[in-house]
Amino acid sequence: MTRAGLAAALGATPQLGLADESDTPAHRKIFFDISLAQWSLNRQLRGGQLNPLDFPKKARESFGISAVEYVNHLFPNRTTAQDFLTELKTRADDHDVRSLLIMIDNEGHLGDPDAKVRQRAIENHYRWVSAAAFLGCHSVRVNVTGEGSPAEVQKAAVEGLISLTTFALDYDINVIVENHIGYAENGQWLSKILADVDMPSCGSLPDFGNFGDYDRYQGIQDLIPFAKGVSAKSYAFDDQGNETTIDFKRMLTIIRDAGFRGHIGVEFEGPGDEDQGVLATKALLQRLGEELS
Numbered sequence: 001m002t003r004a005g006l007a008a009a010l011g012a013t014p015q016l017g018l019a020d021e022s023d024t025p026a027h028r029k030i031f032f033d034i035s036l037a038q039w040s041l042n043r044q045l046r047g048g049q050l051n052p053l054d055f056p057k058k059a060r061e062s063f064g065i066s067a068v069e070y071v072n073h074l075f076p077n078r079t080t081a082q083d084f085l086t087e088l089k090t091r092a093d094d095h096d097v098r099s100l101l102i103m104i105d106n107e108g109h110l111g112d113p114d115a116k117v118r119q120r121a122i123e124n125h126y127r128w129v130s131a132a133a134f135l136g137c138h139s140v141r142v143n144v145t146g147e148g149s150p151a152e153v154q155k156a157a158v159e160g161l162i163s164l165t166t167f168a169l170d171y172d173i174n175v176i177v178e179n180h181i182g183y184a185e186n187g188q189w190l191s192k193i194l195a196d197v198d199m200p201s202c203g204s205l206p207d208f209g210n211f212g213d214y215d216r217y218q219g220i221q222d223l224i225p226f227a228k229g230v231s232a233k234s235y236a237f238d239d240q241g242n243e244t245t246i247d248f249k250r251m252l253t254i255i256r257d258a259g260f261r262g263h264i265g266v267e268f269e270g271p272g273d274e275d276q277g278v279l280a281t282k283a284l285l286q287r288l289g290e291e292l293s
Contacts, residue, residue, distance in 0.1 A: 065266070129173050
């Protein structure tokens, strides 16, 4: 990210410490809301510069963002201890920040053809469903990896998602799948699973990245009909403040034309300063959102 590119990207962004701009006329014109994925600050969190309990406060005070998306392995020791969850919820509430979802990784393969292995993975997700409900989230984000052929994993993933989604119904939590890891990087493969599951509370979390060799724009088109959120992955910016890897305007046009009106999460994954990357991504979403709304 060049210095000039960062300056351009931040031109439409509020200065650090300003309140959320969601009540401004400009923001009301945007067809989506902006949230912040915790992964954007993963280096600060893992390095100890940012306390996970202060994530909602930082979202609000540093970036003017009032909705957040958590990552399970950025919780201290992957905890779902009640005292931690209670304090996290209190701090989010204190800063008027809405908790949207928890991204769940490393809890087993929901698409494993081995029924016993798959069932263990399903049950490993239960505590995160409960934690999401306690925090006031609408969803947990899961993966549908597994060992086997594409057809075998696809069939197993349908069964795994139906089972977990049925469990989550009692908590009023959606189960949403990201194009993330293995076969799920193929939008057509993943969309077929979601169509076969055919449950209103099982959907997708399309990510601008993570499509591997599959065309990312086609992938968003495949998954956006099932979307209950979107991840705006970003890496670097040019001198005009545009993302250099992904055509954000093309992505947002696809999303708008599909009728999506939910949260699009800032998920900066580039090198350099994480705070500046978040602000640059938010500024780009804001600018293009106004242009396309």
